[in-house]
Amino acid sequence: xxxxxxxxxxxxxxxxxxxxxxxxxxxxLVTWRKFDNExxxxxxxxxxxxxxxxxxxxxxxxxxxxxxxxxxxxxVFGSEQYKVRHVFGSSMxxxxxxxxxxxxxxxxxxxxxxxxxxxxxxIDAYLLSxxxxxSNNWLGTPGNAVSVYDDVxxxxxxxxxxxxxxxxxxxxxxxxxxxxxGSEVVKQTASDAGNASLASLGSGVYRSGWEGSIAGxxxxxxxxxxxxxxxxxxxxxVAGASQNxxxxxxxxxxxxxxxxxxxxxxxxxxxxxxxxDGEVFTIDGVYAYDNRRQTPLDHLQEFRVIGNxxxxxxxxxxxxxxxxxxxxxSPANNTDRVxxxxxxxxxxxxxxxxxxxxxxxxxxxxxxxxxxxxxIVVNTADLIMPATGNGARKSLTKLPLSVRMWQNSVFNTGExxxxxxxxxxxxxxxxxxxxxxxxx
Numbered sequence: 001x002x003x004x005x006x007x008x009x010x011x012x013x014x015x016x017x018x019x020x021x022x023x024x025x026x027x028x029l030v031t032w033r034k035f036d037n038e039x040x041x042x043x044x045x046x047x048x049x050x051x052x053x054x055x056x057x058x059x060x061x062x063x064x065x066x067x068x069x070x071x072x073x074x075x076v077f078g079s080e081q082y083k084v085r086h087v088f089g090s091s092m093x094x095x096x097x098x099x100x101x102x103x104x105x106x107x108x109x110x111x112x113x114x115x116x117x118x119x120x121x122x123i124d125a126y127l128l129s130x131x132x133x134x135s136n137n138w139l140g141t142p143g144n145a146v147s148v149y150d151d152v153x154x155x156x157x158x159x160x161x162x163x164x165x166x167x168x169x170x171x172x173x174x175x176x177x178x179x180x181x182g183s184e185v186v187k188q189t190a191s192d193a194g195n196a197s198l199a200s201l202g203s204g205v206y207r208s209g210w211e212g213s214i215a216g217x218x219x220x221x222x223x224x225x226x227x228x229x230x231x232x233x234x235x236x237x238v239a240g241a242s243q244n245x246x247x248x249x250x251x252x253x254x255x256x257x258x259x260x261x262x263x264x265x266x267x268x269x270x271x272x273x274x275x276x277d278g279e280v281f282t283i284d285g286v287y288a289y290d291n292r293r294q295t296p297l298d299h300l301q302e303f304r305v306i307g308n309x310x311x312x313x314x315x316x317x318x319x320x321x322x323x324x325x326x327x328x329x330s331p332a333n334n335t336d337r338v339x340x341x342x343x344x345x346x347x348x349x350x351x352x353x354x355x356x357x358x359x360x361x362x363x364x365x366x367x368x369x370x371x372x373x374x375x376i377v378v379n380t381a382d383l384i385m386p387a388t389g390n391g392a393r394k395s396l397t398k399l400p401l402s403v404r405m406w407q408n409s410v411f412n413t414g415e416x417x418x419x420x421x422x423x424x425x426x427x428x429x430x431x432x433x434x435x436x437x438x439x440x
Contacts, residue, residue: 051078129226144439241351
């Protein structure tokens, strides 16, 4: 069998990277960032980034506000953690590999296309599931198809209530939604025509991607939205009063994705009922709060569960987002002012306030979403070059992401192998920039 030359290896890697990049349709949903020296083995490929503080604005008449009694407000910086911990890879047989000896053959290799497409599909499914289910806001009835304009428009309205800007919004729906909405709602965008004109290797190999817009929001129709399954919980209530917290105590994230989260005690029955990561609930009497206008909103605050839990004797402590931070009408000290500036709810829940779960217990549904691309950041890192065999690395042209190719032969078995791997992990930057939607 002929040797694989260095030029041939580069050709194969270039073609693989081009096909992979062309078919990573979820790439536009999120922000991408590559860490080099900052993210290393000493910190477990984890970095901490600062979250900008908010301040309570005073309003005085006929003169400046007198600070002699209140003093200057505290500045409380928050922080969130970001981490790279996932590696995705695909592989192909050496026999297919050595047949690729020119650009035309590289494009035509079904094995190469399959390996690159499968890798893109798996990463897309992972990113979509993570991004869509990251939010605490969820409109519509879980499981229902998005079938009318208002199903999407209501999601846009919720994002605006959360202060999300119009730029870089994307909607993610299913093909069933596309059929239900009808062609009069989904309109082709002029920019789609440019997708077919890429001159890089692998051009012409595409999965269906951004096909139109709804309510002015570019829309991706996909079969890869991930399902979410509810726990076995039944009737639930808050277990104990005064479970609100101070912003300063939740401003520093204890782990990736846990900025401004808190622990909440819940009574969910008499046995070992479960609560699943990504579930959403409201609490009677606890309304969302607009800390820009300093006024309650007209809907109950929605809370997202962070992690999976099993009750003991019907009691369970869960981590939730957002933390229950209550405003103070007449702030008397710095803690009051900081809490009011970062308030998330109109009032703290009562000691046995009813919890209303978004999903019916033990059901599985597929949420859709509208999100701002700054809500999720995908952190990437270059994989190290192998110490044995032959290795090469190719950086994508549109994303700060590299594909590592590794050729290897096993002496004892005579087996010849080639594999392609990428290292990336999505991390939450701001859950409030995402809203899950289903039909009414």
